[in-house]
Amino acid sequence: MKTTALTLLLVFSSCIAAQQPPKAAIASAHYLATEAGHEILAKGGNAFDAAIAVSATLAVVEQQSSGIGGGAFWLLHRAKDGKNVMIDGRETAPAAAHRDMYLDENGEVDRDKALYGPLATGIPGEIAGFEHIAKHYGRLPLSDSLQPAIRAAEQGFKAYPRIIRHIKHKRKVIERYPASKAIYLPGGEPPKEGDLIVQKDLAETLKAVAKHGKKGFYEGEVAKKLVKASELNGGIWTLDDLKNYQVKERQPITTQYRGRTLVTAAPPSSGGIAIATILNILSAWDLTDMDKTQRVHLVAEAMRRAYRDRSIYLGDPDFVDMPIQMLTHPYYAEGLRASIHPDKAMPSELLPGIGETPKGEDTTHFSIIDTEGNLVAATLTVNTGLASGFIAEGTGVLFNNEMDDFSAKPGEPNAFGLIGDKANEIAPGKRPLSSMSPTIVFGDEDVAVVGTPGGSRIITMVVLALLDFFDGNKPESWVSLPRYHHQYLPNRLYAEQAALDEDMVKALEARGHEVKVYDRTWGNMHGVYWNKKTGEVLAASDPRGTTGKAEVK
Ligand code: GLY
Numbered sequence: 411m412k413t414t415a416l417t418l419l420l421v422f423s424s425c426i427a428a429q430q431p432p433k434a435a436i437a438s439a440h441y442l443a444t445e446a447g448h449e450i451l452a453k454g455g456n457a458f459d460a461a462i463a464v465s466a467t468l469a470v471v472e473q474q475s476s477g478i479g480g481g482a483f484w485l486l487h488r489a490k491d492g493k494n495v496m497i498d499g500r501e502t503a504p505a506a507a508h509r510d511m512y513l514d515e516n517g518e519v520d521r522d523k524a525l526y527g528p529l530a531t532g533i534p535g536e537i538a539g540f541e542h543i544a545k546h547y548g549r550l551p552l553s554d555s556l557q558p559a560i561r562a563a564e565q566g567f568k569a570y571p572r573i574i575r576h577i578k579h580k581r582k583v584i585e586r587y588p589a590s591k592a593i594y595l596p597g598g599e600p601p602k603e604g605d606l607i608v609q610k611d612l613a614e615t616l617k618a619v620a621k622h623g624k625k626g627f628y629e630g631e632v633a634k635k636l637v638k639a640s641e642l643n644g645g646i647w648t649l650d651d652l653k654n655y656q657v658k659e660r661q662p663i664t665t666q667y668r669g670r671t672l673v674t675a676a677p678p679s680s681g682g683i684a685i686a687t688i689l690n691i692l693s694a695w696d697l698t699d700m701d702k703t704q705r706v707h708l709v710a711e712a713m714r715r716a717y718r719d720r721s722i723y724l725g726d727p728d729f730v731d732m733p734i735q736m737l738t739h740p741y742y743a744e745g746l747r748a749s750i751h752p753d754k755a756m757p758s759e760l761l762p763g764i765g766e767t768p769k770g771e772d773t774t775h776f777s778i779i780d781t782e783g784n785l786v787a788a789t790l791t792v793n794t795g796l797a798s799g800f801i802a803e804g805t806g807v808l809f810n811n812e813m814d815d816f817s818a819k820p821g822e823p824n825a826f827g828l829i830g831d832k833a834n835e836i837a838p839g840k841r842p843l844s845s846m847s848p849t850i851v852f853g854d855e856d857v858a859v860v861g862t863p864g865g866s867r868i869i870t871m872v873v874l875a876l877l878d879f880f881d882g883n884k885p886e887s888w889v890s891l892p893r894y895h896h897q898y899l900p901n902r903l904y905a906e907q908a909a910l911d912e913d914m915v916k917a918l919e920a921r922g923h924e925v926k927v928y929d930r931t932w933g934n935m936h937g938v939y940w941n942k943k944t945g946e947v948l949a950a951s952d953p954r955g956t957t958g959k960a961e962v963k
Contacts, residue, residue, distance in 0.1 A: 430945025431781055436464065437885070437936035437949040437960035438776035439475065439863075442567060443467040444959040446558030447778060450550065451963075457784035458486060458547035459555045462540050464776050465790055466559035469536065470612060471567040472957075473796065473808050474576035475774035475863055475934075478615070478627070480792035480810040481535040483675055485662060485848040486547060489783035494673045494850070498658040499539025500841040501532025501812040505654075506646040509836050512818040519818045525825060526583045528645025530798045530811035532842065534627075536790065538657040541624040553620035560620065563613035563806070566606035570957050573607075574600055576795040583799030587643065590801040590808070612806025628652040632805055639802035640809075654839075660727070665738055667693060668880050674849040674872075675789075677727040680720040681847025683737050684869045687716040689876070690743030691750070698881050703917040704753075706910065709877070710896040710903050710923065711750045713870050717898035718761050725833035726841040732833070755922035758901040772797075773846065773863030777938045779947065787848035787859045789868070794825050815842035826866035829899055847872045851879065855943045860888060862935035862952070867904075870895040871933045885937040885950035885960070893933060906931050936960065 446467040447460035484497040512524040544552040618626035640647040663682030674682035691712040773791035798811040817830030848861040875888035892909035934955035951958030
């Protein structure tokens, strides 16, 4: 007995001894954000303080993707006690929101109202998330972690092709609002590459948060300006909406795949549940050694089924009961698998469900590991590129258009072509269903942290990256991998050109898939990897983004 205990102790200590402490690594969509995170680590902050610095800096330099007028999910792993938690800073519908608020007199969805200007905007959660993380998980005061972002807003950042493209695309909406015009169309024209975008008002708003915490945003002068600007431009925000905003801690979705544990986004994200369903379905097959076309067929069929469930069952957990246990259970996946023909696509219309669908280059993701092994996978958003196009006068705050992530009408596709039903209908205080899927994978020897923007395609991009990781590949490969996607409706398999060659397209069409190959790409994935045994730490930023930076220090 004594010998057994001693042996166990020796084995346990040799395991601990065998773990090599990691170097710190950060991969994000903008070099200034990655550098901000490392600056905060160098000041004695941990991964969670760094996550605030990266998020806040992205909110300044990558406004087409995220911002303090938007929301986020931060998935945290605390090394000292192994706690995994998702900080839910998702936007909420204002108290005056109602189910039919975007329907016109003919009962049709008014897409302009649902997407542009302050009526399209949920109550932002990002700042409340910052305060919560700093208070409960960080080591530095919030004011320290916000300094790099304040500097970037005050001193400006260089305009780059991706943001210029979004400004040009949203020009007509931006022109409606003077404060938006002043930032994005200085002198009446979009900035040129290398021009400095300076945001003095945003710097002042961030300083108010540095001084007063979340009250500097949700109450006081900034809140008054936000509500007034909303009112003057057709919005329905009130001071109470802002004051009542609550960040939530959510228990992440966990699932097993090929001997490793995945910890991933919980509702109000649909991501974790869909990822679990897809991997459970695929778990019966050896995908690594499978013919490439057959692999795409089976993965697409699994995606189709998980997205059908998304559209029917999922919504804000504070408002709807969801059969999460069923949807993530291997037995349920077995049933779904049984409906997959090995070489015939199942038309989506034959799956019981609701009645179309995608694109998306909005949103942003970053991944962090610090030298203690704390991990952060965070996906942040303002919804579509440059969101509602509306900046509130005197605040620098770009309002999200996250209300479009609700189902404005059952079966009616949103900006991502996603459909929904009752579970995701609009209600006051409710969070719109998201696809953001920050994910951490724990193996005996290694750890992977990954995520991406990309609207409805986020989930399938993360699945493809995970499958690549399980094939033994490293972050460089996950983030650059050619992508394909199926989301149930429309009944179509989308693919980047590099994902499917002509023969594969023909073979998939012969199986009954309608295949649409794009000449454009999607996503902007950032991942980090730690091999606990060798101490190897790797980080990679998607080559599709032009400003990303992955740095191990
Ligand atoms: N706004 C994109 C998402 O949350 O899925």
